[in-house]
Each structure stands twice: as C-alpha cells, then as structure tokens.
Amino acid sequence: MKATLIHNPGDVRLEDVPDPQLHADTDGLVRVVASCICGSDLWPYRGANTFDEPWRIGHEFVGVVELIGDAVQTVGVGDFVIAPFVWSDGTCPMCQRGVQTSCDNGGGWGGEDADGNPVDAGQGEWVRVPMADGTLVATPSDPTRR
Numbered sequence: 001m002k003a004t005l006i007h008n009p010g011d012v013r014l015e016d017v018p019d020p021q022l023h024a025d026t027d028g029l030v031r032v033v034a035s036c037i038c039g040s041d042l043w044p045y046r047g048a049n050t051f052d053e054p055w056r057i058g059h060e061f062v063g064v065v066e067l068i069g070d071a072v073q074t075v076g077v078g079d080f081v082i083a084p085f086v087w088s089d090g091t092c093p094m095c096q097r098g099v100q101t102s103c104d105n106g107g108g109w110g111g112e113d114a115d116g117n118p119v120d121a122g123q124g125e126w127v128r129v130p131m132a133d134g135t136l137v138a139t140p141s142d143p144t145r146r
C-alpha cells in the first residue's frame with residue numbers, strides 16, 4: 001500500500017510500505033478515507049524534534065472498517081469510524097477518566113504495539129488499529145453517502 005514517511009524536516013514522501021494485517025484478535029483494519037495533518041506531525045516537519053530513521057506519520061483519520069479480529073465487539077465490518085490521536089484500550093483507569101492519550105496499554109500511530117508489531121500511521125491507505133474497541137468510534141451513518 002501507499003503511505004507517507006517523513007525522512008527529514010520538510011521532506012515527506014509517499015512510498016510503498018507493507019500491507020497491514022491483523023496481529024491480535026482485538027485488532028481492526030481500516031481503509032482510510034481522510035486523515036488530518038496533526039500539529040504533532042508538523043513538529044518534525046519543521047525540525048522541532050529529531051529522528052534517526054524515516055517514520056510513518058498521520059493521526060486522527062476516518063475510514064471504513066474492512067476487517068476485525070474475533071474479539072472486537074463495538075465496531076463491525078462496514079462501519080464508518082473515527083480514530084483519535086492515539087490508540088487505547090478504553091478500559092484502564094486513565095481511559096475511564098477520559099485521558100486516552102495516557103492509556104496504560106495504548107500507544108501512538110506509526111509506532112509499535114506491546115508485542116513489537118508495527119502500527120500504521122494515519123496517512124496511508126490502510127491502518128491496523130490495535131485495541132479497536134477502545135480506539136475506534138463508529139458514526140451513526142456513513143457521512144460520505146447522502
């Protein structure tokens with residue numbers, strides 16, 4: 001699939017990356033319809049923070065669930081969903097307080113999950129979403145269809 005990687009400040013490239021696949025029964029696979037450019041994507045773009053290797057960028061995407069693991073219960077295939085700034089379990093004390101960005105078990109897009117599997121970022125064709133139940137929010141209807 002195609003996804004963006006930042007190589008250096010001011011240097012974002014659209015490249016071929018491995019297609020995502022489910023790694024856990026709590027994962028979902030989302031086909032991205034739109035993705036934001038987050039302020040935290042702009043920090044490395046401006047050179048405000050450093051990094052050694054190119055990495056995937058993009059947060060806060062929306063899209064359609066195309067595949068779910070057997071344990072996913074709150075979203076289903078075909079749902080139009082919103083993915084927030086981070087992925088999170090939705091069950092830990094921090095998530096229960098509404099501070100999903102500090103989830104005890106979650107993480108950031110473009111990083112790795114607890115098992116060391118890569119987690120896609122939002123600026124790509126597809127995203128594997130760890131902890132899909134805690135992370136994704138389904139909209140009442142598909143806003144792209146009127």
Ligand SMILES: [Zn+2]
Binds near residue numbers: 091093102105
């Ligand atoms: Zn949590």
